[in-house]
Amino acid sequence: MADPSSYRPKPGQIPDSPGVYKFRDEHRRVIYVGKAKSLRQRLSSYFQDLAGLHPRTRTMVTTAASVEWTVVATEVEALQLEYSWIKEYDPRFNVKYRDDKSYPYLAVTLGEEFPRVQVMRGAKKKGVRYFGPYAHAWAIRETVDLMLRVFPVRTCSAGVFKRSHQIGRPCLLGYIGKCSAPCVGRVSPEEHRELAEEFCDFMAGRTGAYIRRLERAMQDAAEEMEYEKAARLRDDITALKRAMEKNAVVLADATDADLIAVAEDELEAAVQIFHVRGGRVRGQRGWVTDKVEAVDTAGLVEHALQQLYGEETGDAVPKEVLVPALPDPLEPVADWLAARRGSRVDLRIPQRGDKKDLMATVQRNAQQALALHKTKRASDLTTRSRALEEIAEALGLDSAPLRIECFDISHLQGQDVVASMVVFEDGLPRKSEYRRFQIKTFEGQDDVRSMHEVVGRRFRRYLLEKQKTGEWDIEDTPAGEVREDDARDDNGRPRRFAYPPQLVVVDGGKPQVAAARRALDELGVADVAVCGLAKRLEEVWLPDEDDPVVLPRTSEGLYLLQRVRDEAHRFAITYQRSKRSKAIKAGPLDEVPGLGGARKQALLKHFGSVKRLRSATVEQICEIPGIGRKTAESIIATLARTAPPAPAVNTATGEIIDEG
Missing domain, CATH: 1.10.12 (Lyase 2-enoyl-coa Hydratase; Chain  A, domain 2)
Structure with missing residues (x-):
């Protein structure tokens, strides 16, 4: 636990101007991002007597090890920069809304040559027009089925579209009049796009x-x-x-508005949003969050507005946004929304009439969502906390391992050896930080050497990140050279290995644990615990111990370790199978010297199959970008050498002789 006075800025260092500030922990990880009209006043409030701080704020300032800030010209710029940094760094102490369920959208892929209408979930993509979200996917499909009669827009997948184009016949929807069949040229691309735009106009409320x-x-x-x-x-x-x-009419004046309601207690909050377009409820969604910072209703509303409209522009931001409390100050948020929309946005609290009645309905939905969330999560939080405490007690750790990393090795009879690293934080998977490795130094069925290599590579990258921030010098490493390449992937992008775990779990027994511990010792990493989970008896092995630790079968700690190990195994075998399938698809091309994976894929994509490639000429192969005449001749020679033998034919009858 850090003392906030150890990193408190000196008097007069903090400017009295608008800006955005970041708190970082001892590993330089950003743990909190905030904005302020006056940086001096806001930051000074964090360095008062700890007893006077909100419990969550007290935890944050004692976890932090430094604070830094950036001065901006206006409060609107501060709001924009705060949103960008929260999205980039994902700080653990900021309010982070999570969808309380996965909501489907009606999407029109206007970025394609022939736009497609479909149901989509997940993150929004560029070039796609979204409508919703809806409560159920079947509701979208019913609506689309009715509208295809008037707007026969394409709804088929890329594979079905390509197949119909190749055979010159439309699918069933084309025959029954629910698709204009652009795949076979019944309408031109321009006519089909006009249909898709009319579909979008109708869905938008016109x-x-x-x-x-x-x-x-x-x-x-x-x-x-x-x-x-x-x-x-x-x-x-x-x-x-x-x-x-x-969609029932709820506002008689054909209003376009979003209504946001908040239900909260001291620890958590639930947000509900109703999207009203043309006076009708076109969509509904909900978020929940832990109140990891001292924030009131107005602050929750401001965070919700950032998340809701941070990636939206134009008509996606409505003319009117109704909220239960106004952000303080209001002007920067209103200006920011107006900039997103391109015109004025009315941000206000409804006082009377139909809008106030509808806001009460949204508020009831928020209260029900919070009650349901607390019911579901109460046992889950308790279970995860107990599991981490049991692991710490069984392994003799000073504190619960809030970050656990697990490694697994996968191969097929010694070929295509790969490894996986999965990350669990607070007992939950953090998939954005999963990593996968190719074993570089050798091929073969030696899981111990593979484990030593992959753990060493992961922590060399961690030490390199520390070197970049000045927390560590390369000469501190007892053994093993740290190279700049170790911090980058195959495409030259920097990897994120900057944060060490409290516990490393390996899939295996005593030999694998010893290999992982040896890799850490060679790099001088002494503050990370190591254990292994053997599959046969689910025994937990520790370094330099002759006997395993046996956790009870009903132990929540053992169950969490099994989940971590199984997730690492799943991630590793998925990667290994993908590499194997790519190799199988290439087939005889693997024997062509100097022919890499990208050029193999280009050849197969151009010719469609190895069979067609065998009948190609040198000149035809040379048409592929990156392939010269010498390589083309090598490809033809290799394919001729590996060609399957022609079947024997009975010259008298012309029948193929079965030699089996």
Whole structure:
């Protein structure tokens, strides 16, 4: 536990101007990001008597080892920089909202040549127009099924689209009129894009004008006695009205607004958002968060606004945002929202009428979400804490291992040897920090040497990161050279190995544990505990111990170690299988000297198969970028040498002779 006075800035060092500040721990990891109208006043508030601080704030300042700040010109710039840093560093003591469930969106891939309508979950992608989120995927599919009658936009996958294009026949939806079949040229790319844009306009709430246009067209067709056309238009209008009826009218004045409500207690908060477009509820979503900093309702609303609109621009930010409490100060947040939308955004608390009634409904949803979350999580928090305490007690650790890293080796009969590293923090997987390795020094079934290599590589990168920050000198390493290349992946991007675990777990018994411990000792890393979990009897092995530690089968600590080990095994074998499948696809091309993986893939992508490649000429192969004449001749010679023998044929009957 650090003493805040040890890193408190000297009087007069902190400027009295707007800015953003970062607290870092002893490993230079950013643990908290904040903004302030006056950096001097805000930072001074952290260095008062610890007894007067909020318990979460007290934990943060005693975990931190340094503080730094960046001065900006305005509070709006501070808000933007704070959002960017929170997204970049993912600080553990900042409010971080988590979706309380995975919400599906209706998405239109406008970035493709032939836009596709589909259901999407997860992070939003560029070039895609989103509508929602919706409570259920089936609700989206029902809506789309009704609207395809009027807007026959493509809904098929890339594989189905490509197949239909190759055979010259559309899929079933093309035959029944629910797809305009751009795959076979029934409509041009421009006509199909116009359909997709009309679909988006209708989903965005511009429904009245389109339906009135259809009604006029229906009347004109009836007057011209084109009764079949009029009947078809009548059915189209009915389908669109049915799709509209699935979203109830809640605001009579066709308002475009988002309503945000917050339910909270001392430790946690739940946020609910209703998206209202054209007076109808078009989507709903919810977030939950631990209140890891001293923050009031206005602060929670500000964080929610950042997360909700931080990546949005234009019409995705509505004209009106209704909240239970206004951020303080209000002007920077309002200006930031206006900059995201490109015009003024009305950020206010509803006082009366339909909007206040709807806000009460959103508030009830938030309260129910918080109650449900607390019910689900109470036992989970208790269980994880007990598991970490049991591991610390069994292994003789000074404190619970809040960060655990586990390593596993995978290969196929000594070939394509790979390793995995998975990370668990506070008993939960942190998948963004998973890593995978290729064993470089040798091939073979030697898991002990492989474990020694991969643990050594991981901690050499950790020491290199410390060297960059000036916390460690390369001469401090008893053995093993630390190279700049060790901190970069195959594409030259820096890896993130800057934070050490409290516990390293290896998949294996005494030999693997000894190899991992030896790798750490060679690098001078003495403050990281090591253990191994053997599969056969689920025994826990410690370095330099002749007998294993046996945890009870009902132990939560053993269950957590098993989860960590199994996750490392899954991650390793997935990587090994992907490498193996790539090698199998390349086939005889593996025997071509000097032909790398990228050029193998380019050859197979261009010719489609090894069989077609065998019949290609040198000139045709040379058309592939990066392949010269000498390489093309080597490819032809290798494929000729490895070609399967031609089947024997009975010259009298012309039948193939089965030599089996």
